[in-house]
Each structure stands twice: as structure tokens, then as C-alpha cells.
Amino acid sequence: MNPLTSQIYPVIWEQDKVLLIDQTRLPNEYSIVEITRSSDMARAIKTMIVRGAPAIGVAAAYGMYLGAKEIETDKREEFLKKLEEVAQLLKQTRPTAVNLFWAISRMLKTAYETIGTVAEIKTILLKTAQKIQQEDLQTCQAIGENGLSVLPTEPDQLRILTHCNTGGLATAGYGTALGVIRSAWQSGRLLRVYADETRPRLQGAKLTAWECVQDKIPVTVISDGMAAHCMKQKMIDAVIVGADRIAANGDTANKIGTYSLAVVSKMHNVPFFVAAPLSTIDFDLPNGELIPIEERDPIEIYKVGNTIICPEGADFYNPAFDVTPAELITAIITEKGAVKPHELSLVISH
Numbered sequence: 001m002n003p004l005t006s007q008i009y010p011v012i013w014e015q016d017k018v019l020l021i022d023q024t025r026l027p028n029e030y031s032i033v034e035i036t037r038s039s040d041m042a043r044a045i046k047t048m049i050v051r052g053a054p055a056i057g058v059a060a061a062y063g064m065y066l067g068a069k070e071i072e073t074d075k076r077e078e079f080l081k082k083l084e085e086v087a088q089l090l091k092q093t094r095p096t097a098v099n100l101f102w103a104i105s106r107m108l109k110t111a112y113e114t115i116g117t118v119a120e121i122k123t124i125l126l127k128t129a130q131k132i133q134q135e136d137l138q139t140c141q142a143i144g145e146n147g148l149s150v151l152p153t154e155p156d157q158l159r160i161l162t163h164c165n166t167g168g169l170a171t172a173g174y175g176t177a178l179g180v181i182r183s184a185w186q187s188g189r190l191l192r193v194y195a196d197e198t199r200p201r202l203q204g205a206k207l208t209a210w211e212c213v214q215d216k217i218p219v220t221v222i223s224d225g226m227a228a229h230c231m232k233q234k235m236i237d238a239v240i241v242g243a244d245r246i247a248a249n250g251d252t253a254n255k256i257g258t259y260s261l262a263v264v265s266k267m268h269n270v271p272f273f274v275a276a277p278l279s280t281i282d283f284d285l286p287n288g289e290l291i292p293i294e295e296r297d298p299i300e301i302y303k304v305g306n307t308i309i310c311p312e313g314a315d316f317y318n319p320a321f322d323v324t325p326a327e328l329i330t331a332i333i334t335e336k337g338a339v340k341p342h343e344l345s346l347v348i349s350h
């Protein structure tokens with residue numbers, strides 16, 4: 001049994017404020033940002049101080065509570081109207097990860113369904129945000145366990161490629177795809193992680209590699225374009241990625257570059273797994289074409305660190321996510337078990 005040495009929690013509730021690990025500064029600097037207002041939480045989500053679909057959901061839930069606290073009225077109707085405005089502000093931060101909208105809706109529903117004074121509603125909202133956070137942690141641990149049952153049985157120790165960051169930093173803790181990898185490591189089934197660097201924001205190089213190093217999990221960082229070559233060289237036994245939104249038919253939006261990884265996995269007969277909580281599944285969308293794809297500032301493409309790397313006069317395109325068709329996905333691993341993409345509705349009904 002390999003021990004895990006670190007416990008990474010990107011969002012911490014402490015004495016009337018939220019503490020966020022500033023993920024824009026890792027791995028060079030570990031710093032904490034204190035959030036006391038909903039507008040600051042919205043900014044933190046937009047600027048990716050906190051990022052990763054489940055972590056965004058948890059942060060937004062606390063953002064709703066902070067917003068509720070700021071509302072100065074005892075009148076229920078007025079309070080609920082103002083809370084809707086807080087919800088709108090938070091919803092405008094990032095469009096793709098459905099966990100954001102899921103968490104905000106759950107907080108709003110709680111407010112509407114609570115019979116009591118405004119002060120009582122506020123208390124219940126804090127409890128709900130804490131519950132969303134605790135549930136996500138347990139969910140990730142269950143995803144980790146369930147992932148073990150679908151990993152290839154050969155070889156004994158696997159070389160697993162992953163994309164972006166899906167670890168403790170991207171969730172309430174432990175991680176989804178990286179949670180499966182952690183479980184594989186703990187149970188002796190992992191030889192090494194290959195982490196795609198994940199241009200342009202470099203979540204793989206900066207965050208996944210950092211988390212692996214914290215846990216003493218062997219990790220090799222490769223640039224995104226190297227994955228096909230590594231597979232051809234028989235260096236990869238399985239690919240596991242996370243998800244930002246999964247449509248009802250299993251089409252999966254995840255960090256840009258995931259789709260090409262799925263295509264090359266198919267070409268090289270490498271199983272391609274998606275690991276995600278049920279809160280990432282959007283049953284309202286029949287297929288992935290309807291998933292809104294966030295486009296971010298082109299500066300993320302043309303500036304690396306402090307250096308402009310492209311000539312003036314070039315144009316840029318910066319979609320933050322792509323959609324992998326269900327047919328390229330071997331299985332979707334959730335807290336309720338692993339299923340083929342077209343069987344997603346079965347996990348909900350169990």
C-alpha cells in the first residue's frame with residue numbers, strides 16, 4: 001500500500017470567510033486568497049484562482065452564501081430576489097462546467113424551500129455549501145474506488161496518461177481522474193503518470209505534476225503533441241481524464257486537447273476513460289453539440305510567462321474546452337459505478 005502524503009483542499013471555509021489556494025501561482029508559490037464577498041468569489045472563479053469543474057461548484061456554493069450574508073433585509077421576497085441576482089453574477093463566470101450551475105441551483109432551491117426567517121435561510125445556506133463540499137470529497141473517493149474495477153488488468157502496474165488537472169485542486173479534494181490514479185497508486189497498480197502539459201494554461205505541467213510530486217507519485221510531464229508518439233512507443237496503458245459537462249448521450253466536454261487524445265487513443269487501442277461525479281452530467285442536453293464552449297482571452301495563447309511568443313499581425317483562437325464524442329470513450333467512471341457512455345441513465349436510476 002503506497003501512502004498518500006498530502007491532502008489538498010482548494011476551498012476552505014474558515015470563520016466567515018473562504019480561503020482559496022491561488023492556483024494561478026502554483027507550483028512556484030503556494031498562497032492563499034481570502035474571499036469574503038460574492039463578487040470576489042465570482043472574480044476568483046473567472047480568473048481561475050479556483051478552477052476545475054467540481055471545485056468551481058463548491059466555490060460557487062460558498063459564493064452564494066457570502067452573497068446571502070451581504071443582503072440586508074428581513075423580508076423573504078426581497079431577500080430571494082436579491083439572492084437571484086447573486087446567482088446571476090456567479091453564473092456569468094464560466095459557461096462550460098455544469099457543476100457551477102448545478103451548485104447554484106441547489107443553493108437557490110434550498111433558499112426557496114426553507115420555511116423560516118431570512119436569518120434561518122442564511123444558516124441553512126451555509127450548511128448546504130458545506131454539505132456540497134463534503135459530498136464532493138466522498139464522491140471523489142468513490143470514483144477512485146470504482147475506477148480500480150475498470151482499469152486494464154494487464155500489466156500489473158499501469159502507465160496512465162492524463163490531461164489537465166483533475167486532482168484535489170480541481171475538486172473538494174482527492175480528485176476525479178487523478179482520484180482514480182491516486183487509488184491505483186495506493187493499491188500498487190500504478191507505475192507512472194504521464195501528464196500532458198495542457199496548453200495554454202498548463203494545468204497538467206503546473207498543477208497535476210505538483211500534486212503528484214506532493215504525493216510522491218512518479219510523474220512524467222509531456223507536451224500535448226507527444227501523446228500519440230508515446231502511445232505508438234507502447235508507453236501508455238490507459239488514459240483517464242475528467243469532465244466539465246457530460247451530455248445525456250455521453251458526449252463529454254473537457255479541457256481543450258482531450259478530443260485529440262481520445263482520437264489517438266482509439267488509433268492505438270488504448271482504453272480512454274472519463275471520471276466525473278454525477279453533478280457533471282447534464283441530462284437536459286441530449287448531445288455534446290449543445291454544450292457551451294468557453295472562449296478565453298487570446299493572451300493565454302500568445303503570451304507565455306512574461307514573453308510574447310507570436311508575431312504582431314497573427315490572429316488567435318482560444319476555446320478552453322472541446323467535446324469528445326461518446327463513441328471514443330471506453331467507460332465513464334462515476335461515484336455510482338463505471339458505465340458505457342450510452343448507459344449513463346442507468347447509473348442515475350440505481
Ligand code: MRU
Pocket residue numbers: 051052053054097163164165166167170171175176177203241242243244254255256320
Ligand atoms: O479550465 P479549467 O482548469 O477549469 O478546466 C478543468 C478541466 O477541464 C478538468 O479536466 C475538469 O474540470 C475536470 S476537474 C475534476
